[in-house]
Amino acid sequence: MSELKCIHGKADCFYEHYERKGEAQHQTHYCPGCGHGIAHKLLAESIDELGIRDRVILVSPVGCSVFLYYYFDVGNVQVAHGRAPAVATALKRAHPEAIVISYQGDGDLAAIGSAEILHAANRGENYTSIFINNAIYGMTGGQMAPTTLMGNRTTTTPFGRNVFNDGYPLHVSEVIATLEAPTYVERAALGNTKQILQAKKAIKKALETQMKGLGFSMVEILSPCPTIWKMDPVDAQKHVREGLAAVYPLGAKRDRTKEAEPRPAHIPAPALEELPRILKLDKGSDAAMPAHHETVDFRVKVAGFGGQGVLLLGQLLAEAGMDYGLEVSWLPSYGPEMRSGTSNCHVRLSNKPVDSPFVSSPNVLIALNEPSLRKFISTVEPGGLVFYNGTAIPADCVRADLRMHPIPFFAVADELGSTKVGNIVVLGALLSATGVLPLEVVDHALPRVVKAEKWIEIDRQALRRGASLLCPEVPVHV
Amino acid sequence: MPACAIEEAIDIKGYVEIDPEECKGCGLCVAACVQKVLSLSPQLNRYGYHPATNEEKPCNGCGLCFYACPEPGAIRVFKAID
Ligand SMILES: Cc1ncc(C[n+]2csc(CCOP(=O)(O)OP(=O)(O)O)c2C)c(N)n1
Numbered sequence: 001m002s003e004l005k006c007i008h009g010k011a012d013c014f015y016e017h018y019e020r021k022g023e024a025q026h027q028t029h030y031c032p033g034c035g036h037g038i039a040h041k042l043l044a045e046s047i048d049e050l051g052i053r054d055r056v057i058l059v060s061p062v063g064c065s066v067f068l069y070y071y072f073d074v075g076n077v078q079v080a081h082g083r084a085p086a087v088a089t090a091l092k093r094a095h096p097e098a099i100v101i102s103y104q105g106d107g108d109l110a111a112i113g114s115a116e117i118l119h120a121a122n123r124g125e126n127y128t129s130i131f132i133n134n135a136i137y138g139m140t141g142g143q144m145a146p147t148t149l150m151g152n153r154t155t156t157t158p159f160g161r162n163v164f165n166d167g168y169p170l171h172v173s174e175v176i177a178t179l180e181a182p183t184y185v186e187r188a189a190l191g192n193t194k195q196i197l198q199a200k201k202a203i204k205k206a207l208e209t210q211m212k213g214l215g216f217s218m219v220e221i222l223s224p225c226p227t228i229w230k231m232d233p234v235d236a237q238k239h240v241r242e243g244l245a246a247v248y249p250l251g252a253k254r255d256r257t258k259e260a261e262p263r264p265a266h267i268p269a270p271a272l273e274e275l276p277r278i279l280k281l282d283k284g285s286d287a288a289m290p291a292h293h294e295t296v297d298f299r300v301k302v303a304g305f306g307g308q309g310v311l312l313l314g315q316l317l318a319e320a321g322m323d324y325g326l327e328v329s330w331l332p333s334y335g336p337e338m339r340s341g342t343s344n345c346h347v348r349l350s351n352k353p354v355d356s357p358f359v360s361s362p363n364v365l366i367a368l369n370e371p372s373l374r375k376f377i378s379t380v381e382p383g384g385l386v387f388y389n390g391t392a393i394p395a396d397c398v399r400a401d402l403r404m405h406p407i408p409f410f411a412v413a414d415e416l417g418s419t420k421v422g423n424i425v426v427l428g429a430l431l432s433a434t435g436v437l438p439l440e441v442v443d444h445a446l447p448r449v450v451k452a453e454k455w456i457e458i459d460r461q462a463l464r465r466g467a468s469l470l471c472p473e474v475p476v477h478v
Numbered sequence: 479m480p481a482c483a484i485e486e487a488i489d490i491k492g493y494v495e496i497d498p499e500e501c502k503g504c505g506l507c508v509a510a511c512v513q514k515v516l517s518l519s520p521q522l523n524r525y526g527y528h529p530a531t532n533e534e535k536p537c538n539g540c541g542l543c544f545y546a547c548p549e550p551g552a553i554r555v556f557k558a559i560d
């Protein structure tokens with residue numbers, strides 16, 4: 001006596017009713033014969049069989065399969081076109097215990113999202129990518145995808161895909177398999193029942209790869225789109241088998257599932273309290289700073305050649321000002337060249353919040369060369385201060401309404417042993433002329449800005465030498 | 479797998495049940511069935527498709543039609559268990 005038992009039916013993983021579809025709640029929204037439906041079934045069965053339904057987060061794409069979340073009774077996130085790998089990365093890193101599965105079409109993954117998939121795979125993110133390659137943009141009505149076969153007529157290749165205009169069909173799995181990190185990459189197809197069953201095996205294996213923590217896994221699935229291909233479903237299935245599979249060979253492109261070691265779930269972030277030490281922000285900031293009361297409105301423009309330490313001078317001034325309890329900003333502005341281009345920066349120190357870091361009419365101009373002086377002299381506010389690296393202000397740059405100090409700062413620095421500290425000599429002069437900050441405040445800020453120990457001592461000397469240039473009673477040595 | 483054992487014992491190897499309202503008449507199951515048990519019905523369903531049918535004929539319950547079908551619940555396959 002025997003009993004008939006249901007051995008294949010709707011997977012538990014599917015909702016019983018699909019809410020979106022008004023009356024047809026028992027049908028998917030796919031066209032008759034569409035491969036998406038088959039791929040859904042394979043994925044749903046695999047999830048059921050592995051017993052991971054409560055842990056799955058599915059990431060659905062933009063494309064015909066955008067409504068994935070109406071079918072799968074699992075966690076769901078619907079994302080912008082092509083961005084599934086980035087979102088899957090975030091989900092998996094934030095929830096290492098979740099099984100994260102992205103589902104993407106070929107327009108989504110191989111065109112607009114090509115950068116995302118490449119980098120997620122290259123990082124070996126421990127999630128599973130299901131990639132439905134139907135060699136076309138289905139949802140938008142049949143535009144060429146990077147995967148479209150040569151010669152195919154689509155709405156965007158009306159004369160057929162042409163190598164010179166459109167390039168070659170993109171072999172995504174093979175490209176991914178050139179990367180070091182991916183653990184498992186297989187191309188499967190939905191061209192007949194044998195291929196379909198093989199596709200299911202591949203999906204399961206990919207999910208197991210993730211469950212074991214072995215890293216990135218992807219299954220590319222060659223899939224029929226009878227509607228856009230303008231074929232009846234049986235012919236479309238045959239075209240998968242004979243047309244697509246001839247261009248895109250099936251099989252594993254990467255399988256390191258045996259030898260791969262489990263990845264750490266995530267790299268733990270350092271404790272918040274540790275950050276200042278790690279980023280070397282703690283140096284020097286322990287000393288108690290003298291309190292500050294005056295009204296300050298320092299709008300400084302520092303300009304010179306790249307390599308003269310223009311940016312560092314501004315940064316040091318801003319850092320020290322911040323330590324001193326002032327509101328500060330520092331805005332560097334420079335060309336692409338590291339050396340010998342021009343460079344300038346804007347610094348503001350104020351006892352009120354800084355409204356804009358941009359300094360268009362400075363009350364302090366530091367011009368480390370003649371072109372900079374010429375360029376900015378007319379912008380200085382009446383009554384402002386000018387420091388010029390030279391022995392005399394060129395006659396046509398002299399302004400009676402400014403306090404102008406021509407000093408050969410870099411020659412002074414040379415006497416101290418290195419022209420490199422010329423910028424610090426300038427800073428010393430600026431501080432002594434204005435009294436905006438005590439020199440010791442700069443001493444404390446120095447190690448944060450100047451990382452190399454060997455410069456710090458000579459910088460401190462340079463600061464005092466600079467201060468002495470306008471105010472001789474300050475000692476040159478510490 | 480949904481628990482849907484058919485109670486009465488029948489002396490056959492297998493059987494499929496097709497939901498004519500979920501079926502979209504794509505014919506992939508018909509092409510997949512090696513035993514040639516399936517065909518598309520001349521009737522139209524509510525949505526204007528010719529649904530697949532086994533005309534209540536038993537079969538070997540191999541399940542090939544199930545995996546060929548894109549609809550999650552259009553086909554259920556039953557197999558005789560001793
Ligand atoms: C940013 C953005 N660009 C373009 C679109 C339009 N668009 C929607 S689906 C799609 C292509 C989908 O093709 P594919 O990923 O192959 O999915 P299929 O429909 O073929 O399954 C495009 C270009 C969009 N929705 N968003």
Ligand code: SF4
Binds near residue numbers: 035138225227
């Ligand atoms: S257009 Fe193509 S991919 Fe989209 S649902 Fe229809 S058959 Fe499927």
Ligand code: SF4
Binds near residue numbers: 494512514540
């Ligand atoms: S179970 Fe097998 S034999 Fe029965 S209808 Fe389906 S494909 Fe044909």
Ligand code: SF4
Binds near residue numbers: 503505
């Ligand atoms: S494969 Fe499914 S949808 Fe297509 S005809 Fe058969 S039962 Fe209907």
Ligand SMILES: [Mg+2]
Binds near residue numbers: 136
């Ligand atoms: Mg597509």
